[in-house]
Amino acid sequence: MIFSFLVLFCLNISARSDTVNDMQSDFSQAAAKYQVPEPILMSVAYSETVWNNHNFQPSMNGGYGVMHLTDAKGLGDSTNSSALETAVTAANLSGESLADVKSDDAANINAGAALLAKYQKDLGLPLSSDINQWYGAVAKYSQNTEQSAAEQFANHVYSTIKSGTSEKFADGSTLTLSKQAIDPDVTQITKLNLQNNTTKDPNYPSSLNVQYIPAAHSAFDDKGDYGNYDRSNRTQNGLDVRYIVIHNTETTYEDALKLFQGQSYAAANFLVRSNDGQIAEIIRPENVAWHAGNWYVNSHSVGIEHEGFAVHGGKWFTEPMYEQSAKLVKLLAKRYNVPLDREHIIGHDNVPGLEAKDQAGMHWDPGAYWNWNHYFKLLGVDLNKPAKKKSDVVTITPNPKYSLKGKTEKLTYNGDELTKTGTNFVYLHQSPSFSSKFITNANFKAGKSGTTEEPDWSDKAVYGQQFVKAGQKGDWTAIYYDGKKAWFYNPRDKNVTNASGTVITAKNSTADVFGGAYPSAAELNNHGFKSAALKPFAKLKQGQKYVVGGIYTADYYNSTLNDETEEQYFTGKEHYVQIQFNHRIAFVKQSEVEFTK
Structure with a gap:
């Protein structure tokens, strides 16, 4: 997190979420109505959102529903960009109301199909049943103006069709896209007349769209003051990389680049753009970026900033960003032998201050809505997979049906209540009861109780973190946390997964x-x-x-x-x-x- 200002937008959308069977029917009917091959329509939706409508809360880019149709101006964003206004265009094409496109699965899918059909016709191509003849329209749907980024999205859509995929939903049902052979006409990309001046970093594979956009590294005065990083030669100089730290910017991608290229005291090694997952390498990983607020962690880590806001408007980060970020982490983890676990793939909010006086000022991004479970699945790790042997070690794996219960377990920012949907933590109490006060940390804040404020990290245990069980009373489990016993609601172990580990x-x-x-x-x-x-x-x-x-x-x-x-x-x-x-x-x-x- 590089800025701390946040703005809350209140949304009054009454969402109608279909069952999986309904959604499958919605895809079929929309595909037939607009003559878009069903595998194309489903794969585009999957590549945008993994078929998750997020209860029609907007993404960081103001995208709604499984088709991620954008209405950023509806969130108060004055940016003049067609990429942020696709919901309006799609609604007009389909005859659906904008309100329905932003709150109803069938309307959202219809509108997305209508938009794809328009892009196909704009390219002078027929509404063919041949999936291989939709490459250009799929690339256009990404809204990217850079050819390499548009190709990256289209390639992901087609690779998903090639491999097939399925997603299990909370009700236990599964939506499936059956695999098919592909041979897309990639030459269609030239019809889009996209920019082709992006200089890819040759240090990374073609599946990662990485540009090298260096941060400033210069003297700020004649007294030895400088920024934004230290030149080094990790790991050749003996200094190992053992952590990858996940951040979010609290500003736009463009503004973050300007900050990193100016005279500041902050810059991460990488910056990931929200709408398409474009990656900027800001500081070569062999150098030590000033990103974590802890010199020891900085010395041993790579920092990755993600465009987005912990609470601002939308409540979820985009799938292209998750996908590209996870690919980058897997590559870096392999290069530096970093374990793929929550002890080494950490959030900025998991970095301690060096001493007591530093604890209260430590950052809390990427916050309560970063989807650690999904992110680790993209890394090839299932945080919900139980250990073979029973032990007192548990992994925190909050289940939305059983976490954040009781009148006190809400989430707020500056007193305004936030949605519980998509949160990644359990609250920790001083005793096994919802009426009990939250635990707190004297180094963080004065007072005898933690709070429901999102930046208050003192009373929260987050997805993937592991602790030792310290007791059980009815539906409540205690863990050793912060030098004390901390209790959380855990009926039938629904909010934890049995784990193993050294203690x-x-x-x-x-x-x-x-x-x-x-x-x-x-x-x-x-x-x-x-x-x-x-x-x-x-x-x-x-x-x-x-x-x-x-x-x-x-x-x-x-x-x-x-x-x-x-x-x-x-x-x-x-x-x-x-x-x-x-x-x-x-x-x-x-x-x-x-x-x-």
Whole structure:
């Protein structure tokens, strides 16, 4: 997150969501009515939304329904772009009202089919039943003005048809697109007269549309002040990449680029555009970007910003962005040997402050609506897959039927209530009751109770995070969290998945908890970095148990703007254990803990 201002829009849309059988019928009827091959119509919808209408809440681009038809002006966006006004055009073509297109599955699918048919006819092509003759219209549907991005969308649509796909819905039913052989006429793309001046980064495969758009790296004054990153040579210099940090920008893609290319103190390694998943490489991954607000995490991580707002208008991030981001993460994880789990693929909101004084100012993006479950499925990991052996370790996997229940478990921003649909967390209480206060963290805020505010991370456990079970009373489960027992509603384990993992507890009465794994004060002092020594921000009490995310040798990295200055990277004698301490990761000295069952 690079900005903290947010604007809320209130939407009064009464959505009619079809059953899966109804939706299948809607696709069939719309395909027949507008003479669009049903596999094309279904695959376009799948590539846009995975057939999820999101209860007709708008996306970050003001897109509605399974066809992601956009009406950004309806959200108050004054941007003059046809890509953000497709709902109006599609409604006029189909005869459906704009209100129905934005709130009814059948109307939305009809309008999407009408729009595809228009694009086909605009290209001078027949409304053919041959799926291979729709490549140009599909590319046009993406609304991209850059040829490589439009091709990327069309290729995804056709590859989905080739492989076939199915999606299981909350009611247990499944919608399926049967696989078919494909041989699309890709030459149709030339009929669109798109821009073809994008310079792709040769370091990435064709399936990833990556451009190199470098961030500023210059002196800001004559006193050594500089930004937006440190030149390095990871991992050749011994500094390993072990985390990938997910952010959202809180601004537009274009404004984020301007910020990163100017004199600022923030820039991620990558930036992903919302409407099409276009990726800008801002800082080469071998360099250390200033993105996480924690120098230790920065030194060992790659940061990926995503265009969007944690609460602004829409409540969900687009499928092209998820798809391209996940492909990028898989490539980076393979390149740097980063484990595909929630201890290493983390949100900015999972990054701790280095010390107690830093905790309250840490960011909370990508927020309560980032779909970690879907994102990890794209990474090839099922967070809901139970461990073979029963243990006290659980993975937080909120089920929308059983999470955020009770009158107190709402979600707000500045007092305004937000939708619960699509949220990714469970609330944590001080005792097993909805009437109980939420837990809180003294380093985060004053007071004896957490709040329902989205930025209040002190009382939330998020999808994919793992904790050790500390008790059970009726429908309520306790976990060890932030140095205390925290309770959440969990009837019949509906909000967790049984997991396995290594567990630690304090060897003596307590163990210190740190925001980084730095060498000792004496070791830092010997290398000229006395001021970098860390103080613990919490205590882990004996008997409390936490899940291990890794064991790492203490290290410290320093670099400067001057390329002729030798990089300083050194390790210490101490080893640290990474744990999931609360909403954020943390570190304890291995010498102060013991491993337990």
